[in-house]
Amino acid sequence: MLEPEDLSCEDMAKILTEVLGTPIRYEQMALDSYKQLFLGMGYTEAMAQGMVDMDIAGADGIFDALQRTPENTSLTSSRHWAETVLKPAFDAI
Structure with a gap:
């Protein structure tokens, strides 16, 4: 499935930083x-x-x-996924 938008790795790191409230960087x-x-x-191998x-x-x-x-594009953005799935799991640690 494709995302609703094109994101670079840097874009994704920025979204995760904003959602999680901790610095995330792409390397x-x-x-x-x-x-x-x-x-x-x-x-x-x-x-x-x-x-x-x-x-x-x-x-x-x-x-x-x-x-x-x-047919090939998800309705869920990375930001939405990060807010609804990743953030709760991150906060539970």
Whole structure:
């Protein structure tokens, strides 16, 4: 599902900072470190590489070709999700 709007990682960090009331920043990881993160969580080599490849494809704009339609676009914005799902879970910790 697509979001109702295009957000950069920096946009998402800003939304999370505002909703959670704590500083959130986006920091891009080196791809090898990103892969090692998944391997450390128990992903197989192939799955970890798939996650890296998916990240590369996203950065290269693979999703930019999709047109939003009612069938492929969520009505829930990231801000709404952060306010209604993430914030309560965050506050409960």
